[in-house]
Amino acid sequence: MDLQRQIRNGWFFFLKHIFNPLTRRIARTSFGPFAIVRHVGRRSGKQYETPIIVSPAKDGFVIELTYGPDVDWHKNVLAANGCTVVWHGKEFAVDKPEPLDTETGRAAFPPPQQLVLNLLGRKHFEKLTCKKDE
Template identity: 45%
Template sequence: MRRTWLWFMKNTFNRVTIRVARSGRGPFSLVRHVGRKSGKTYETPIMLARVPEGFIAELTYGEDVNWYRNIVAAGRCEVFVDGQWHQVSAIEPYPSDAGRDAFGYPAKLVLQLLQKHEFRLLRTA
């Protein structure tokens, strides 16, 4: 069921959100990563919050998604936020409370209601 859901999201919703993210408007950003096995470059839409050290990502579907596994394996990636590309030099766990706070209201409230607790700091160079 989970695999079917992720396939559906990749082939429908993600295509729309990639266009929105490329426009530089709206809540979506892009993470550009290289496949662990294929070596192919991919772009995946995600939601990020800006912090002084870089950006906070909430792992909506957990750690077992390809974009996250790819950036951990590579130790780096690029993110497209507000119309600009940023180099990410490290990926680090981030405290749950601070992660929710980084997103601000109303996203923070939604993250609390959904009991989201997996956040990562995408440290920029």
């Protein structure tokens, strides 16, 4: 196995087994910009919880897609036309995501987070709108 692949595999192991469980724990509190997306696997039917970075917005949330839109959890949300967001201990049913341009997405976050998002070159943002009670 070449060095680049070993580094990549190590990074994914770190994310899956250390970082994501830690951010899921933080997301269950009222601290930080993290939330949990509860979604159902489009093929497996299994329920998953994925930590994401969010900012509350009018009628919902703006989310930052750290790894871009081509990840499994995002595909699951699109296939289901929505998901549940757990934010500061409360659950919100939300509709299918709507893409935002980079400038609008970053502007939805507080200035310190905008700076970090800009420095990290984050460019994929979407709006999740809370479903109306029927």
